[in-house]
Amino acid sequence: MSNLTIPGSQSTPEITADWDAGQLSMQGDSYPENSFDLFGPIIDWVERFLADSNKPLRLELRLLYLNTSSIRAVMDIFDTLEEAHQRGRDVAVNWHYDHRNERVAELAEEFKEDCSFPFSIVSYS
């Protein structure tokens, strides 16, 4: 049982992982030079949660711009969720975006194409 809190910076998103609530939240831009330094512990947390807990897992995302190495890392997280979903786990992603920025919706849409678990792309104004 553990929580993660990573404060955001100019090039990295703010990330919080709440074990009891079964929720991982990420918001902001992500373009660090080395995305695995940032996302490695997040991927570990997701894997541990799916292994040690039976509770549902929710991802609440307000990510904006992602560089290609962040895209790979986020894809790894979604692949982990997909495997868990195939084993019958309750997992879901809600990706929120500003309705004025269609690029974010398109980015989320491309991730969604490869996922069969519930994946909502929600606009806010």
Next chain:
Amino acid sequence: MDSTDLFAMREMFNRQHIMLCFNGPISRSLIEEIGNALKNYLQAEHAQPSAAMDVFGTYIEMTQNIRHYAAQNGYQEHEAAATVVVARDDGDHYVVSAGNLVEREDGRALLQRVESLAGLDKAQLKASYKEQLRKPRDAGASTGAGLGLIDMARKSSAPLTASLRDTPDGRAFFSLRAII
């Protein structure tokens, strides 16, 4: 050039609608700082959020590719130099260009890669992007290498263009241009 007279340089920048340019060793923090300035310029120009994000994203991919390339080749920090120019064209487009010193063989391979991408339409670029994204990579590899060029090509409104010039030290200077 007369070091106290920047007038000619200024004239050229103005004529080519250059918003921002940089030449020299580029650190991680410089990429962020210049990127921040670029974001502010785009906002001040009331660029569409999608266009602003594409220009910013192309700038980031180009400069980070240059840093990764320098690191992979064991170049010293001062050799991780880049020439970066962001400009407007005469129409509604932004032009993002970056250049760096490369080994000649790598430069020729890059030119070929850019040329092969130029022949692909948007649907083919997307297929190629997804394929590259799914390719197995080395454990612990940190870069999106290979993916960056396709990502830029997808953000561009015209095919990427590139050129290569040999330098006296046995290397070559590679230039890449994206029109957003």
